[in-house]
Amino acid sequence: MTDHILVCPFNEKLLDKIKHNAVIINTRDFKNLHHIHREVNKSNTLHAIKIQTETPLAAISFQESWIHLPLIIYSPEFGDYKDFSHQLDLIRKLNIRIFLSSQHDFNFTGLRILSSLNISCGLFFNEEPINWDLLNDLMHYDIYGRTRHAPIEPFHWLASQYEPAGYTDYSSVYFNNPVKYLHINEKEQIALTETDLLHNNYIDEGVNALETIGENKKYIDFLNRRYEIMLQMNECSFCPAFRICLAKFQNLTDKNNTCKIFFSDFMDAADYYFSKRNNTEKNIWQL
Amino acid sequence: MANVLLTEKCVRSCPYCFAKEHMDSSALPQLSWDNLMYIADFLEISGERKISLLGGEPTLHPQFVDFTTYLIERNFHVHVFTSGIMSTERLLESQKYLAHFTTEKLSFTCNLNHPDISTQKETEKINKFLFAFSHLTTLGFNIYQEDFDFEFLIQVINKYNLERHIRIGLAHPIPGEVNKYIPVEGLKKMARKFVSYFDLFERFTISPGFDCGMPMCIFTEKELGRLFKLNKGILKFGCGPAIDIGPDMMVWSCFPLSNIHKRSLYEFNSLQEVNRFYKDLHAKIRNEIGGIYTDCDTCKYRLNEVCMGGCIAHILNHLYNEAPVRIKEIYS
Numbered sequence: 130m131t132d133h134i135l136v137c138p139f140n141e142k143l144l145d146k147i148k149h150n151a152v153i154i155n156t157r158d159f160k161n162l163h164h165i166h167r168e169v170n171k172s173n174t175l176h177a178i179k180i181q182t183e184t185p186l187a188a189i190s191f192q193e194s195w196i197h198l199p200l201i202i203y204s205p206e207f208g209d210y211k212d213f214s215h216q217l218d219l220i221r222k223l224n225i226r227i228f229l230s231s232q233h234d235f236n237f238t239g240l241r242i243l244s245s246l247n248i249s250c251g252l253f254f255n256e257e258p259i260n261w262d263l264l265n266d267l268m269h270y271d272i273y274g275r276t277r278h279a280p281i282e283p284f285h286w287l288a289s290q291y292e293p294a295g296y297t298d299y300s301s302v303y304f305n306n307p308v309k310y311l312h313i314n315e316k317e318q319i320a321l322t323e324t325d326l327l328h329n330n331y332i333d334e335g336v337n338a339l340e341t342i343g344e345n346k347k348y349i350d351f352l353n354r355r356y357e358i359m360l361q362m363n364e365c366s367f368c369p370a371f372r373i374c375l376a377k378f379q380n381l382t383d384k385n386n387t388c389k390i391f392f393s394d395f396m397d398a399a400d401y402y403f404s405k406r407n408n409t410e411k412n413i414w415q416l
Numbered sequence: 417m418a419n420v421l422l423t424e425k426c427v428r429s430c431p432y433c434f435a436k437e438h439m440d441s442s443a444l445p446q447l448s449w450d451n452l453m454y455i456a457d458f459l460e461i462s463g464e465r466k467i468s469l470l471g472g473e474p475t476l477h478p479q480f481v482d483f484t485t486y487l488i489e490r491n492f493h494v495h496v497f498t499s500g501i502m503s504t505e506r507l508l509e510s511q512k513y514l515a516h517f518t519t520e521k522l523s524f525t526c527n528l529n530h531p532d533i534s535t536q537k538e539t540e541k542i543n544k545f546l547f548a549f550s551h552l553t554t555l556g557f558n559i560y561q562e563d564f565d566f567e568f569l570i571q572v573i574n575k576y577n578l579e580r581h582i583r584i585g586l587a588h589p590i591p592g593e594v595n596k597y598i599p600v601e602g603l604k605k606m607a608r609k610f611v612s613y614f615d616l617f618e619r620f621t622i623s624p625g626f627d628c629g630m631p632m633c634i635f636t637e638k639e640l641g642r643l644f645k646l647n648k649g650i651l652k653f654g655c656g657p658a659i660d661i662g663p664d665m666m667v668w669s670c671f672p673l674s675n676i677h678k679r680s681l682y683e684f685n686s687l688q689e690v691n692r693f694y695k696d697l698h699a700k701i702r703n704e705i706g707g708i709y710t711d712c713d714t715c716k717y718r719l720n721e722v723c724m725g726g727c728i729a730h731i732l733n734h735l736y737n738e739a740p741v742r743i744k745e746i747y748s
Contacts, residue, residue, distance in 0.1 A: 210482040211513055217489060238449045245453060246489055276457045 207239030251282030432560030432587030629727030
């Protein structure tokens with residue numbers, strides 16, 4: 130048993146081997162959700178089922194029977210609101226968080242629609258260029274919006290976890306923070322992130338290695354070196370927002386017009402949220 | 417309540433159209449999702465739960481159904497002002513997604529013109545709309561000349577079993593522009609024609625409710641009594657700032673005045689602020705000239721706000737034509 134939450138595909142043999150762990154299941158279809166829920170909970174604790182689909186959100190047929198399943202849906206696009214709207218009552222009852230891709234501009238609007246209708250949601254990034262203005266608008270809506278709305282990730286998570294004196298890594302929202310999550314495949318190969326797993330960049334192999342992952346050299350190296358970039362002479366290490374960005378966009382060539390503006394604004398928002406979180410005491414004038 | 421223009425396109429070209437000036441001049445043709453959500457948030461912050469969708473013809477907006485269902489989902493009561501003239505495709509779509517709502521959530525005012533100035537094709541489309549949405553629809557009619565006919569409205573109400581109410585608007589002048597409306601001196605004659613329908617309204621239990629800008633003194637005391645009874649005690653002779661928000665997020669008070677005192681919605685923090693701004697502006701104008709008649713200045717009913725002294729567009733029109741320097745001073 131490990132303290133990490135394990136992210137893996139649905140494979141009964143593998144699940145049997147990693148008994149008594151909290152598990153996130155990666156799947157691509159909606160057919161076996163109940164079966165996954167039942168089987169995982171036999172010997173593990175199901176943390177969530179992450180469904181990566183190619184179907185637009187509005188075209189997904191949500192089911193009443195999903196009510197007790199912890200679900201995360203990654204969909205490439207919002208789709209047609211009309212097709213989505215008749216399912217709203219049901220979706221609000223579900224234990225669900227919906228993620229849309231940053232690839233399509235309308236998804237930023239779609240997320241605002243979802244949030245305003247009280248549905249927890251988030252944005253996931255892919256390799257396409259990001260529309261930083263839209264991203265900033267969405268962040269502003271989530272943090273500063275005065276009307277009641279559901280959290281939009283990763284903004285809400287980061288703002289609520291932010292500590293001014295330390296680093297805040299929003300990779301957790303995508304289960305890619307190796308301090309909390311580890312990825313494992315059917316071959317029992319273990320990786321720090323989903324991308325590492327896809328690129329065969331493993332830190333160890335075999336479920337037994339999970340027990341002693343804290344002593345794993347690659348894991349220890351990761352922990353020691355994860356903020357190393359801040360010590361190098363590059364643009365990220367001088368960026369005022371490095372504490373929340375952690376150089377995730379270090380490959381961008383034009384940082385001044387992209388990530389730097391956004392993350393600086395985001396840090397202001399996180400500071401604002403932090404002060405709001407911590408200033409609940411009312412100071413009254415003294416006698 | 418705020419009126420939101422979804423699009424500035426229209427399917428009709430009514431001779432009295434007091435919205436014409438605005439329709440012709442605006443650059444942005446239709447409201448975006450982002451602007452709609454901003455407006456919804458703005459109204460929610462203001463504690464306002466009613467929203468009217470208009471145009472142009474609001475059903476021409478490609479997202480008309482989406483916007484309407486979204487606003488209902490946000491707990492707004494949505495009222496749509498339409499001509500009822502829409503494509504078969506839009507009608508079917510509206511029927512599929514909107515017809516199941518009750519009047520607590522959604523209602524329509526279908527503004528009809530006399531069949532003589534409508535084409536056969538238009539009338540057919542309107543009939544289809546009324547058939548599909550009879551349970552949610554009230555009729556509206558704009559009076560723009562001294563002589564007019566209400567009988568066809570009563571026939572339509574009976575045929576489609578519509579709510580037994582007609583929203584009666586007066587066409588107003590667009591200051592500095594040309595459109596059809598009843599001049600101040602013709603309003604009393606218009607009132608006589610209107611009163612001639614009282615018996616018919618009583619027989620068919622139809623309440624003729626006034627939109628803004630109707631002066632009270634064009635009716636006698638006895639006529640006011642009958643009107644009071646016809647309308648179950650709800651009788652208004654108001655001319656308050658009706659707040660209109662355009663697709664480009666410009667805001668103004670009343671269509672006829674859209675070309676003279678527009679502001680950006682972003683300048684305000686709440687609907688109350690917008691209302692206050694235009695109320696102050698209207699008061700400034702009414703300090704200049706109380707109402708459409710000379711007697712309005714000292715009229716006790718106007719001073720007590722039982723009647724607002726007719727439509728402010730008439731006053732502005734007068735200033736525009738007779739005292740252009742003064743109007744510049746008011747708006748400076």
